[in-house]
Amino acid sequence: MSVAGRVARIGLGAAGAWMGYAWLPHLLTATGTWRGPASSGAVALTFDDGPDPSWTPRVLDILAARGARATFFVIGRRAAAAPEVVRAIADGGHEVANHTWSHRSLWFCGPRRTHEEIARCHDTIGEQTGVAPRHFRPPWGMVNAAMWRALRRTGERCVFWSLQPEGQRAQSAETQARYVVTRARGGAIVDLHDAEGVAGAPARLAAALPAMLDGLLGAGYRLATITDVLAGAPASREAR
Numbered sequence: 001m002s003v004a005g006r007v008a009r010i011g012l013g014a015a016g017a018w019m020g021y022a023w024l025p026h027l028l029t030a031t032g033t034w035r036g037p038a039s040s041g042a043v044a045l046t047f048d049d050g051p052d053p054s055w056t057p058r059v060l061d062i063l064a065a066r067g068a069r070a071t072f073f074v075i076g077r078r079a080a081a082a083p084e085v086v087r088a089i090a091d092g093g094h095e096v097a098n099h100t101w102s103h104r105s106l107w108f109c110g111p112r113r114t115h116e117e118i119a120r121c122h123d124t125i126g127e128q129t130g131v132a133p134r135h136f137r138p139p140w141g142m143v144n145a146a147m148w149r150a151l152r153r154t155g156e157r158c159v160f161w162s163l164q165p166e167g168q169r170a171q172s173a174e175t176q177a178r179y180v181v182t183r184a185r186g187g188a189i190v191d192l193h194d195a196e197g198v199a200g201a202p203a204r205l206a207a208a209l210p211a212m213l214d215g216l217l218g219a220g221y222r223l224a225t226i227t228d229v230l231a232g233a234p235a236s237r238e239a240r
């Protein structure tokens, strides 16, 4: 075989191995959680990429003013740098969940790094809150084959989302609030960002949140944690 042919074959082999490790496991995302039961009558707001020392407390104030509970998928490295913010989240009655240690895409993490990314954040949250996190969200929703094994070890469920008012492209606060309020259903899981990823995201979120919460509460939804929404949220935990 020519050198060019050999290089092409190695390239195809590597591409095939990567497809099998990073892409094919996406077929398994059906085993992840995308929404809760409609009968819960609740919406789960989820905040990714924090904690952020200046934005997360503002989000907590907006939630507290309305008696809303939510789930924060924190980045372990940021949690370790702002333990008082993690405690404030937990003290507010919210759920703290795992969003990896460093927010590296799992598409580019081997099995060992994948396990470390998940286990290190899991352990940090457990030490800070005294409660082992039960839910995990992969950065950008990108999974690999090793992730499912690592989650079996930490005992976490993989949670995606059913509504994402702002993805990689910035959306105005008004657009975000309207998007969520008009599309929400019982059991919806809303993906929001209380820290910088897309530029300016937390400022737009803080502006969108009051109208988003008031719209959802006005429509009769309870605003609850992922754990509560997936459990069907008993009435005694009424958030309003």
Ligand SMILES: [Zn+2]
Residues within 6 Å of the ligand: 048, 049, 099, 103, 138, 139, 140, 197
């Ligand atoms: Zn993220």
